[in-house]
Amino acid sequence: MVLLSEKRKSQRVDSKSITVSIADGNKVFEGVIGDISTGGIKISQLSKQFNPTYQKYVSVVCGNNKNFKILLQPCWKRSVQGGQYLEVGFEIEYPPWSWTEFVRRQLPESELEDVWGDFD
Numbered sequence: 001m002v003l004l005s006e007k008r009k010s011q012r013v014d015s016k017s018i019t020v021s022i023a024d025g026n027k028v029f030e031g032v033i034g035d036i037s038t039g040g041i042k043i044s045q046l047s048k049q050f051n052p053t054y055q056k057y058v059s060v061v062c063g064n065n066k067n068f069k070i071l072l073q074p075c076w077k078r079s080v081q082g083g084q085y086l087e088v089g090f091e092i093e094y095p096p097w098s099w100t101e102f103v104r105r106q107l108p109e110s111e112l113e114d115v116w117g118d119f120d
Helices: 097-106
Strands: 019-023 028-036 040-047 057-063 066-080 085-093
Touching: 019 040, 040 066, 066 097
Parallel strands: none
Antiparallel strands: 019 028, 019 057, 028 040, 040 085, 057 066, 066 085
């Protein structure tokens, strides 16, 4: 699993103050969210012991006094800080409405997508 290109469908928001706990079935790993969108997250500072495969992972994302239980599917990974940590991009499986609403509140008003388009 490698980063080949950016295939983002949604706008991203930098979110360095949000933390995440992610379970692989045997152990829970802590990380920091690099950025978020309605359909995905990038987790930074994950232990290099975390070995993302193509399975789904249960996570708890904590930010702005809110907690979100989210199911994640890894898309890519890369070593960072000289191989000391991993950075992993995840797709969110079935994002809860509360998450979508949380992310949209983080976007500046000028960057909100018009989901209805034009009716000309």
